[in-house]
Amino acid sequence: MAEMPSIDQKKCNKCGLCISVCSCGAIAMVNGVVTIIETEDCHWCTTCEAVCPTGALTCSFEIVVEETPKAGS
Amino acid sequence: MAIDTAILKSTAYFSVLNDKELDIVGQVFSEKTFQRGEIILWEGETSDTFFLVAAGAVKVFKTSAQGKEQILSIARPGDVLNDIPIFDGKANPVGAQALGPVILYGIKRDKFQLILRQSPGLTLNAIKVLAERTRHLFTLVEDLSFRHVMGRVVKILLTHAGDGVAPVQRLTQQEMAAMAGTAREVVARSLKALEEQGYIRLENHRIVISDKESLQKILTESI
Numbered sequence: 669m670a671e672m673p674s675i676d677q678k679k680c681n682k683c684g685l686c687i688s689v690c691s692c693g694a695i696a697m698v699n700g701v702v703t704i705i706e707t708e709d710c711h712w713c714t715t716c717e718a719v720c721p722t723g724a725l726t727c728s729f730e731i732v733v734e735e736t737p738k739a740g741s
Numbered sequence: 742m743a744i745d746t747a748i749l750k751s752t753a754y755f756s757v758l759n760d761k762e763l764d765i766v767g768q769v770f771s772e773k774t775f776q777r778g779e780i781i782l783w784e785g786e787t788s789d790t791f792f793l794v795a796a797g798a799v800k801v802f803k804t805s806a807q808g809k810e811q812i813l814s815i816a817r818p819g820d821v822l823n824d825i826p827i828f829d830g831k832a833n834p835v836g837a838q839a840l841g842p843v844i845l846y847g848i849k850r851d852k853f854q855l856i857l858r859q860s861p862g863l864t865l866n867a868i869k870v871l872a873e874r875t876r877h878l879f880t881l882v883e884d885l886s887f888r889h890v891m892g893r894v895v896k897i898l899l900t901h902a903g904d905g906v907a908p909v910q911r912l913t914q915q916e917m918a919a920m921a922g923t924a925r926e927v928v929a930r931s932l933k934a935l936e937e938q939g940y941i942r943l944e945n946h947r948i949v950i951s952d953k954e955s956l957q958k959i960l961t962e963s964i
Contacts, residue, residue, distance in 0.1 A: 671946040685798045685817060688841030691777065712945040714914060715840055718925065719798040719815050728911035731902045733950045734942075 672704045673716055679724035686716035686725050695725075744770045744846055748795045751819040753870045757862035766856055770846040775839040782823055784836040790847040792822040797843030801835050812926045813881065815840070821870070827853060828871075884927045892963020893921040894931040895956050898941070902950055911946075 672694060680702050687695045687702065692709035695702060695716060702725075714727040744767040749755045758766060772795070775781055782788060784804060799816040813835060816822055822837050827850045848856075857864050884890045897917050903909030914932070918925040932948070935941045940956055942949040950956060 683818070685841075688797050688843075689777075690841075710945075712943075714929075717913060717915065718812075719817065719840060721817055723915065726913045726915070727946070728913045728916075729946055729948045730909060730911050731898055731948045731950065732909075733902045733904065733953055735904075 670706050670708050670710065671712075672706055672710055673712075673714075673725055673727045675702055675704060676724045676726070677701065679722045681722050681724070683721060685719045685721065689715045689719050691715075744768075744772065745795065748818065748846070749793070752793050752821060753819075753873075754793070754821060754824075754863060754866050757866055758860070762860070769852045769856075770848050773845045773847055775843040775845070777839055777841045779839045779843075780836065781839060781843070781845070782833045782835070782837040784834070785832050787832050788823055788826055789850045791824055791827045791850065791853045792845040792847045794818050794820050794822065795844040795846050798840040799843055800838045800840050802838070803835055811885070811930060814877070814926070824867070824871070828867075881924060881927065884923045885930070889963055890921060890923050890927055891931050891934070892960055893923070894928055895935070895959045895963070897921060898935075898948065898950060899953070899956055899960065 682697070682700065682702055684697060684702070687697060691713070692707055692711070694705050694707050694710045696705055697703070712727055716725050717727045746760070746763040746767045749763050749767055749770070750758070755763065755766065773792075775797075781792070781799060794816050796818055799820075799822060800812055801814045801816055801822070802810050802812045804810050816837070822845070823833065825831075826833050830850075857867065894917065897912070897920050901910060901912055912920075914925050914928045918928045921928060932941065932943065935956075936943055938955075940950070940952045940959075942951055
């Protein structure tokens with residue numbers, strides 16, 4: 669299952685700006701509701717989050733430390 | 742194409758006008774459309790049209806001599822573009838690019854200035870808009886000029902980093918900005934700078950810390 673941005677429908681004002689800026693078709697208006705469409709093409713550009721005027725759409729990051737290979741391994 | 746005066750009314754500039762005035766002003770605007778990625782304004786070029794965003798989102802940015810981009814703001818419906826050159830007659834201080842399909846309403850400088858002369862309320866609103874923008878830019882300048890923001894972003898990364906196995910609290914750039922006491926644009930710039938230096942990698946929904954020691958050094962030096 670692909671990781672996708674998420675929408676808080678309580679905050680969403682259905683302005684559609686996120687849909688207009690999404691270049692991979694991951695966001696659509698379905699029956700009047702802004703809906704995330706799962707796709708492998710979403711590369712987390714976070715433009716949808718940047719344009720959202722209400723903070724309803726979020727692209728959260730998991731922060732991880734890369735394991736350094738041990739010497740000799 | 743008729744101009745939607747409700748959009749004019751929603752802007753900080755024209756909100757003081759009554760319906761009759763809006764109808765008159767609406768007649769001197771013209772509509773222009775742009776597709777995703779199209780440049781609306783080139784930094785450094787001259788332009789004699791005042792634009793307001795009727796639909797869509799526009800990236801407002803500056804580009805350094807090295808080609809690095811700093812987003813200053815995102816203009817949404819009701820926001821204006823290119824007002825500075827309209828007032829001072831000089832080149833565009835910023836560039837603007839359509840983030841998706843965009844509809845703009847435009848008015849030529851001479852016509853806009855005529856309207857301003859005839860409406861003191863509109864002129865006062867214009868001053869208020871420019872004052873608010875100046876305040877926002879002061880904050881950006883402060884955050885971009887001083888080292889402590891980078892230190893705060895690094896601290897957030899180190900504090901919230903997991904091992905990739907146990908679940909950790911995920912953060913948006915907006916949340917990091919709120920934690921660091923800065924703007925989302927500054928966090929985005931900081932993350933990009935850290936990636937360019939090879940300290941982190943942005944992999945879709947993951948921020949991978951690839952050089953923890955260097956990040957700890959930045960943190961120590963920023964205190």
